[in-house]
Amino acid sequence: MARRALITGISGQDGSYLAEYLLSQGYEVAGLARGQANPRVSRLRKLLQDVRLVRGDLLDQGSLISAVEKVQPDEVYNLGAISYVPMSWEQAELTGEVTGMGVLRMLEAIRVCSGISSSRTAERTGQIRFYQASSSEMFGQVRETPQTEVTPFHPRSPYGVAKTYGHFLTQNYRESYGMYAVSGILFNHESPRRGAEFVTRKVSLGVARIKLGLATELRLGNMEARRDWGYAGDYVRAMHMMLQAEAPEDYVIGTGRTHTVRDLVETAFTAAGLDWERYVVTDQALHRPAEVDLLCADPKKARVQLGWEPSVSFEELVAMMVESDVKLLSDGGDPDQDSSWP
Numbered sequence: 120m121a122r123r124a125l126i127t128g129i130s131g132q133d134g135s136y137l138a139e140y141l142l143s144q145g146y147e148v149a150g151l152a153r154g155q156a157n158p159r160v161s162r163l164r165k166l167l168q169d170v171r172l173v174r175g176d177l178l179d180q181g182s183l184i185s186a187v188e189k190v191q192p193d194e195v196y197n198l199g200a201i202s203y204v205p206m207s208w209e210q211a212e213l214t215g216e217v218t219g220m221g222v223l224r225m226l227e228a229i230r231v232c233s234g235i236s237s238s239r240t241a242e243r244t245g246q247i248r249f250y251q252a253s254s255s256e257m258f259g260q261v262r263e264t265p266q267t268e269v270t271p272f273h274p275r276s277p278y279g280v281a282k283t284y285g286h287f288l289t290q291n292y293r294e295s296y297g298m299y300a301v302s303g304i305l306f307n308h309e310s311p312r313r314g315a316e317f318v319t320r321k322v323s324l325g326v327a328r329i330k331l332g333l334a335t336e337l338r339l340g341n342m343e344a345r346r347d348w349g350y351a352g353d354y355v356r357a358m359h360m361m362l363q364a365e366a367p368e369d370y371v372i373g374t375g376r377t378h379t380v381r382d383l384v385e386t387a388f389t390a391a392g393l394d395w396e397r398y399v400v401t402d403q404a405l406h407r408p409a410e411v412d413l414l415c416a417d418p419k420k421a422r423v424q425l426g427w428e429p430s431v432s433f434e435e436l437v438a439m440m441v442e443s444d445v446k447l448l449s450d451g452g453d454p455d456q457d458s459s460w461p
């Protein structure tokens with residue numbers, strides 16, 4: 120029998136790559152779809168016809184219980200979140216509800232549907248394996264570099280705080296109920312399907328617009344922040360690998376290389392044969408109330424225990440995104456309309 124996966128956040132970047140990957144591995148894939156008419160869900164539908172959609176929302180406990188009852192999954196991947204860090208200051212309470220409390224609601228749905236009593240302390244219980252999309256934003260103001268599974272957390276945004284709650288809750292359900300529940304502490308990962316608000320895609324779209332004569336400048340915030348950027352297609356393989364391990368454990372996933380936003384900009388403009396200094400304008404209004412200055416993963420545990428390695432370098436990733444956006448805009452695509460996905 121084919122294994123069944125339920126993915127929350129299926130209409131996002133990672134959800135689409137994970138669904139594609141699991142389908143290629145012979146899984147039956149179901150995704151939680153939110154809202155009455157969600158253009159991002161239609162975009163996913165165009166790309167992947169074989170996904171079953173079930174209605175639900177991380178704000179709605181009953182809908183998550185129904186989704187688990189309907190799908191009867193072997194594996195649940197909780198990727199749904201408000202994931203844009205600046206938005207988490209503007210809508211801090213909503214971020215706490217979706218990105219933090221949403222994890223509790225999903226774990227409770229699994230616990231209830233698996234018949235695990237809330238008073239049971241546990242040996243391993245239940246059949247459903249759970250993956251939580253934790254984040255390097257939990258490290259925030261870092262105390263050591265590179266960051267490992269045991270580096271202390273000091274989140275710097277309401278988003279980071281909400282993810283830290285979800286992370287500890289996932290560990291707690293593993294320890295309290297013996298559930299197979301793991302967190303992947305994933306560092307920034309990008310692709311041509313990345314949302315246009317994140318810096319890599321903002322830069323690749325900006326470069327493409329300038330190259331095609333559709334814009335004359337690109338406005339950015341903090342150019343000195345450092346991130347460990349990898350390719351999303353590689354990172355969804357790691358999510359799947361974590362749920363196939365014999366014992367449930369948390370893993371850091373990243374490349375182990377870090378670059379500044381300035382490096383990103385220079386690499387992207389150079390890939391299009393342009394001189395970035397002629398076009399990039401820095402804007403204080405785009406700086407954050409509290410910044411995460413430096414992130415760099417130590418993915419040794421994942422390499423040794425799971426055999427996971429990234430396959431796309433920073434330079435290849437940036438070139439891939441610039442090339443894809445030049446093609447998208449040349450073909451008349453509109454990234455703001457959520458209409459198309461490579």
Ligand code: NDP
Nearest residue numbers: 128130131132133153159177198199200202252254307308
């Ligand atoms: P996206 O922003 O592309 O996707 C977020 C998804 O969450 C969308 O499918 C969105 O659906 C869904 N969502 C939002 N609100 C709700 C809700 N109330 N109920 C159910 N679903 C909801 O994120 P990514 O694909 O980049 O990231 C996936 C996950 O991994 C997120 O949890 C993110 O925080 C985390 N993460 C991402 C990293 C990265 O670098 N990409 C690194 C580390 C962690 P809708 O279409 O309905 O809005």
Ligand code: GDR
Nearest residue numbers: 202204254255256306307316317318319339340341344405
């Ligand atoms: P991040 O990604 O906050 O790390 O979270 P983002 O691409 O938004 O920012 C990365 C860094 O770039 C700096 N920056 C800018 N960022 C944006 N968005 N726009 C700008 O104009 C700009 N100028 C400079 C930022 O200050 C920051 O330092 C992502 C999300 O996917 C999270 O959900 C995920 O958990 C983490 O990665 C790991």
